[in-house]
Amino acid sequence: MSSNATSFLIKRAKVEEDSLRDFIYPAKAGKIRPILKILLTNRCQGKCSYCANNRDTNCLRFSISPKNLSRYFMNLYSKKLVEGLFVSNALYRNADFSQEQILETLIILRKKMEYKGYLHAKILPGSDFALIRELFKYADRLSINLEFPTQKDLSLASEKELYYDLMRRLKYLSRINENEKLKSGITTQFVVGATSATDREYLTMSFYLYRNLKLRRVYYSGFVPIRGTPLESLVPVSPLRIKRLYQADFLIREYGFLPSRLAYDAKGNLLLDKDVKEAFALKNKSLYPVNVNRASWEELIKVPGIGKNKASQILKLRKEGKITSFDKLEKLKIPAKAKPWICY
Template sequence: MSFDRIREKLSILADAAKYDVSCASSGGKRKNSNKGLGNNTGVGICHSYTEDGRCVSLLKILLTNHCIFDCAYCVTRKSNDIKRAAFKVQEVVDLTINFYRRNYIEGLFLSSGIFKNADYTMERLIQVAKKLRLEENYNGYIHLKSIPGASDELMRQAGLYADRLSVNIEIPTKSGLKLLAPDKKHEDFMKPMKKVKHEIIKYQSEKKVLKSTPTYAPAGQSTQMIIGATGESDRDIMYSANFFYKKYQMKRVYYSGYIPVLEDHRLPAIGTAVPIVREHRLYQTDWLMRFYGFSVQEIVNDTYPNLELDIDPKLGWALRHLELFPIDINKADKKMIARVPGIGMQSVYKIIQARKYRRLDWDHLRAMGIALNRAQYFITCYSKQFYSQDLTPLQLKTKIMSNSSSKYHNQFTNQLSLFN
C-alpha cells in the first residue's frame, strides 16, 4: 500500500482516538531481553509531562473507526457521516516499530471501533500486540482497549501481551447508558473488567510459587467515564468511580468532559461543552479518595451532590467541618494533617519527620513550601497564632479566596497537566 494511503489512515484514526484520555501507564515494568526493542520501566507513557518536565509520547490510534454501534455521544457512531478507515494488523506493527526506531514514540495505545462483533475486534487488537512481542521482540509499553463483550479467553490472552488493559464504562450510570447507547449492555462492560481482575490476582499468586510464570497486565486496568453527556451529579460519578476502585481494583478512573460534536436531542446542545474546571474537581476528588484517606461520602453525598467549582474539594470539606479545626501541627496525627487545605502528602511526611527534632513554627512550615494562605486558618503551631478569628464558613471562604486568588489560579493552571 502506498505511503500516502498509510498517512491518510494515520490522520483519520489518530484523530478519532483523541477522545480517549485513559492512556497512562504507571505501574508497568517490562524489562528488555534478548537485545530486543524498547523497555517499560514504569514511567508514564502518554501525551503528558513527567514531574521533571519531560514530555512522553505514544502512538495513539484506532485500529478502525468503523463501528456497528450507534452511541449518541460517539463521533465514530455508525450513523455519523465521517470518513472511515481501517488499519491492517501488520500496518500497525510496522508503524509502531518504525516510529519507535525514530524516537517518535515510547509506546502504543491501541483502541478500535467495533466491527463485525466484539470477539473479532478483540482478536485483531491482540494480534497486533502478539506480533510486536513475539515477532519484533518489542518490550515497550502497550495499552490495549478491551472490547465490551469480548470472551474470557481473549481477555486472558490480551493481558499476556499488553501492559495495561482498559474498558471504558463511558456513561457513569446504567440509565444514562441505556439512553445514549441502547445497543450496549452494562454487563458487557463488567465482564472483561472482572476477568482481568481475576487473571491479575491469579498470575500474581502463581508467580510467587513459580518464578517463570508470565506477567499478566503489569500496569493493571483502567476505565474512563464521559462527564456531562447525561445529567449525572458529581456524587453519581464519584460513587461509580469508587465502585470500580473497590470492586475491580482499577489503577485509574479517568473523567472526560463531554465535547458536543453531534446534533442529537438526547445530548447537550452544541456549544455547551463541560467546563474543564469540573473535570479538574473530579480528578482532585479522586486524588483525595486514593491518597488522602477520604471516603467518597465525605466529599459528595445527598446533602452535597455536586462539587464546588470555585474551591477545591479538600477546602470545601474543611469549611463544612470547622468544628474539627484548628489542629496542632506538632501533635496531630498524619490523617488529620493530610486533611488541612494547603498541605499535600509530601508536606505531611516532611512535617512528621521534622517535628521529631523541633517544635515547628510558621517559618518552618513556610520553608517546607506549605500554602499558608490556606493552611493558616486551620492549624496552630509553636507560635500559637491562629487566624480564623471565629469566622463563619462563608466568611472564611471569601477571605481565603480574596487573599490567595492569584496564587490559587496559578496553582490550578499548573496542576491541570497532572490530573489529565
C-alpha cells in the same frame, strides 16, 4: 469502544505511517511520554450518541490492518517519535472480530517484531473472555471504558445491556489481575457531561473501582458535542469541572478520602469555585483545626495545602521541638492557605 472518540478522528481516509503522527498524544505517567493512540477502524456498528464514530454519522471512515499498524508503529518507535502504543477498535462486524484484531496487533509486535515497550489494549463489550485472557500475555495495561457511572446513564447514551456487559468484563479483568499483575494495571474512562450523571455518582463509582476492583486509574473525559450526532446541541462540559473531578479522584485514590464526605452542590456536583480539599474542610469543620504538634500523618494530609511529603516533613520537624508558629512551616514551603486549618 472509544469514549472521547474525537481523539481518534482522522483527517485522511488512507492510513499511512505519516498520518499516524496525528494520533500521537502526550501521556502522563510520571513523566510525559508520547503514545500512539489509535483505533484499528472507526467503522462501527455501535450507536453511542456521544461518539463521532457511531454508525449513523457520516464521518470519514478508515481502517488499518494489525500488520500495517505494527509496521508503522515500529518505524515511529525506531525514530523515537513514540514510546508506546494504545490500540483500540470500533465494533466492526462483531465484538470478537474487533477484539481479535487488537490481540493480533499485540502478538505481531511482541512475537514477530520483538517489541518490549509499552502496550495498552482496549477490551470491547461483548468480546470473548478467552480473548481477554490471552491479552494478559502481551499487554502492559488493559482498559474498559465504562463511560458512565450508572446503568441508567449508559442506556441513555448507548445500548441497553452494555453496562452489565462492561462491568462483567471489568470484574473478570480484576480477578485475573490478582495473580497475573499487569505492569501498568487496569484503567477505565468516563465521559462527563453527556448525561445528567453527577460528580457524586462518578466519584462513588470510582471509589468502588479503586477499592473493590483495584483499578490503577479512572480517567474523566469532558464531553464535547460533535456535529451530526444526537447530542450535538448539548453544551461542552466546563474544563473546571474535569479539573475538580481529578482533584477529588486524587484525594480518594491517594489520600483515602471518602466520596460521601466531599462537598457537593444541591445537584450533587463538586463546587467549582473551591479547591476540593478546602471545600471538604469547610464542610467538615469539626475535624479542624489540626494540631501540628500532635496530629497523625493521616490528619495532617487533610489540611488544605499539606500533602503527603509536607506531612512527613512536619512529623520530622516536630522531633526537633515544639512548633509554635507558622514561620517554621513556611520554611517547609507550606502555603498560607493551610493557616486557618491548623493550631499549635
